[in-house]
Amino acid sequence: SQTIHQWPATLVQPVGSPLSLECTVEGTSNPNLYWYRQAAGRGLQLLFYSIGIDQISSEVPQNLSASRPQDRQFILSSKKLLLSDSGFYLCAWSVRGLSYEQYFGPGTRLTVT
Amino acid sequence: SQQGEEDPQALSIQEGENATMNCSYKTSINNLQWYRQNSGRGLVHLILIRSNEREKHSGRLRVTLDTSKKSSSLLITASRAADTASYFCATDALAGSYQLTFGKGTKLSVIP
Numbered sequence: 017s018q019t020i021h022q023w024p025a026t027l028v029q030p031v032g033s034p035l036s037l038e039c040t041v042e043g044t045s046n047p048n049l050y051w052y053r054q055a056a057g058r059g060l061q062l063l064f065y066s067i068g069i070d071q072i073s074s075e076v077p078q079n080l081s082a083s084r085p086q087d088r089q090f091i092l093s094s095k096k097l098l099l100s101d102s103g104f105y106l107c108a109w110s111v112r113g114l115s116y117e118q119y120f121g122p123g124t125r126l127t128v129t
Numbered sequence: 130s131q132q133g134e135e136d137p138q139a140l141s142i143q144e145g146e147n148a149t150m151n152c153s154y155k156t157s158i159n160n161l162q163w164y165r166q167n168s169g170r171g172l173v174h175l176i177l178i179r180s181n182e183r184e185k186h187s188g189r190l191r192v193t194l195d196t197s198k199k200s201s202s203l204l205i206t207a208s209r210a211a212d213t214a215s216y217f218c219a220t221d222a223l224a225g226s227y228q229l230t231f232g233k234g235t236k237l238s239v240i241p
Contacts, residue, residue, distance in 0.1 A: 057233075073227075117174045118219075120164075120171035120173070
């Protein structure tokens with residue numbers, strides 16, 4: 017069966033510090049991968065999606081970046097965090113292709129102070 | 130722009146009652162999905178209904194889709210305290226897309 021891992025679960029970082037959130041998927045090959053951010057009491061905002069290694073699309077211009085060093089690994093980074101980067105970050109995967117259901121990781125709660 | 134919008138924003142019912150949540154969207158779609166999110170957790174996929182389907186069942190869940198009105202409803206029958214969560218609809222684009230657009234969700238509270 018497929019599983020998706022995210023870490024860390026919670027993170028408190030000062031403004032201006034770097035960020036690295038990691039997501040890995042097990043039990044599947046060539047997945048689509050997604051990073052979302054969820055503000056308190058709000059829906060999900062798609063940040064990045066990837067349909068393959070070195071194929072990453074950015075949906076929202078910001079100080080975040082994403083990389084996919086391996087087929088089942090997706091990393092969200094920032095060189096300098098802003099207060100507005102606080103939120104709940106969710107990684108998800110889906111079967112490669114269009115319009116499939118997505119499976120989410122447990123999320124990372126990021127607080128920028 | 131936001132594709133799906135759930136209604137109501139919050140719903141509180143007694144255990145055993147039925148809960149109905151609605152979702153409206155703006156553009157044509159291939160399919161519509163419903164997800165559940167327990168507080169502080171990731172989303173869990175509940176059900177997917179394709180644009181050529183009008184109704185779909187899964188256990189205590191019943192989803193309807195009206196493409197002419199661009200709306201969907203999620204019915205949870207015989208609710209349980211464990212159904213307390215936020216429920217989101219998500220849509221894709223008719224042209225085909227790797228992306229889903231999520232609404233802001235309905236927060237359901239089931240009181241024991």
